[in-house]
Structures are given as structure tokens and as C-alpha cells.
Amino acid sequence: MADVWALGFTFAIVHMILGTSAKQGFTSGQELILFLLSVPCWLALAGLYGLYEGDRLRADTTTLDDFWPLFHAVTVGVWLTFVVSRLTNHVHASERRLILFWFLALAILPLGRVIMRVFIRSRVAFLQRTLIVGAGLVGQEIARKIQRNPSYGLELAGFVDNDPLPLHPELADIPVLGTTDDLSAIVRAYGSST
């Protein structure tokens, strides 16, 4: 969603600075329709570069991790737009317009992702409930890291372990919910996602 808004914002700024492609006989409405039709292609391209995988796979994904794939995706997208515009008679985007779009998109897309991540990770509804299987030294260290870093977006539901070590004082309020044999029931009860 952040990318859609950022692309739309970028398109609007380019439109404001350079106006419509009057030389090609476009109206603002036609340009907007062409842009809207291209949005799924941009999102598919971002998907191909793995830009929607990081948050699902890693709790500590940052926009800095996204920057190079984003740079490549935007560059390839602008280049493809240029090629398509030169190969067809119907769409003709000027180099100036494409270069400005490329520059602005490289600034606005990461900014949009930062804002969306801050927004999402600060909302309780978006927290991933998390169980840690193993309440030994490693499991407890992971739990402390999760507690110290709310930006990971993980909410610790508790531990599952057949023979837990005494919990660190920092984890006094984290319960041991049962044994690994009870895992399925615990997951169903607590709605854990990790």
C-alpha cells in the first residue's frame, strides 16, 4: 500500500512540475489512466525483486535493506517504460519526464516505506504473537531481545518447554505455557503466528 501511495505521489509531483504530455496529445485524465494501469506492473516488478518478502521473513527488516532492490526495480521499471514508449505510437513518455520520475521515485518510495513501517509497527493490531519453543539460555536471550526491540513488531506470548530453566528477572512476566506436546493447543489458544 505504501508503494501505491508513493508512486501516485511521485506521478502527481512529476505532473505538477512538467504538466501533461501535450506534445503527444494527452489529457491529464488519459495520463492518469495510463499511470493507474501501470501500477500493477510496478507492484509485480517490486514483488520480483523480493520487496514484499523482507517483512514477512525477518522481523528486523529496515528500509535500508530495501534500498538496492528498490533502486533496481525503479530503474528497470523506468527503462521498460522508456522502451515500451519508443516501441509504440500510442504512449510516448519524454526522457525528461522519465528521469524526473526515476529521481523522485527513488526518494519517495523509501520514505513511504519508512512511514508505513513506523505506523504498522506501532499498532497493537499488527503485532505478531510469538511463542518461543525452548526456555533455555538461548530462548531466554531471544525473548529479551524481542522485549528490548518493540520495532520488531513481535509480541511475546510465552515459552513452551518440557524442562525450562529458571527465567531471567527481565522475563518474570512471561509465562511458560506448557510442553511441546501441548504446542498445537497453545497455538490455537493464543493465536500465535511465529
Place this chain on the structure above:
Amino acid sequence: MLAFTGDGHDAGLDVVRACNDLDVELDIVPRLFEVVGSKAQFHSLQGTPCLA
């Protein structure tokens, strides 16, 4: 999140299978995690995953 328990390998596999059945995302802390850096990548040795 699967850290280490004293229950052995088979119990760990049961946890992974249970999470798959429940369609729950699972992160696994690898063995020798102390020396596995964040740049480590998986490759496959004829089907067996190895961390490099």
C-alpha cells in the same frame, strides 16, 4: 520461534511439523548460531541445506 530444548532432534522435528500443520510461521535458531553471521546464506548439497 524454535530455540533449543533438551528434548532432542525428533522433538524439534515434531514442533516443525506441528507448525506446518497449523500454518504458523516458524523461525529456527540454527545450531552453531554463535558463529553464523547475518550474511550467511543457504546453499544445497544435493538436497541437504548447508549454511555458508
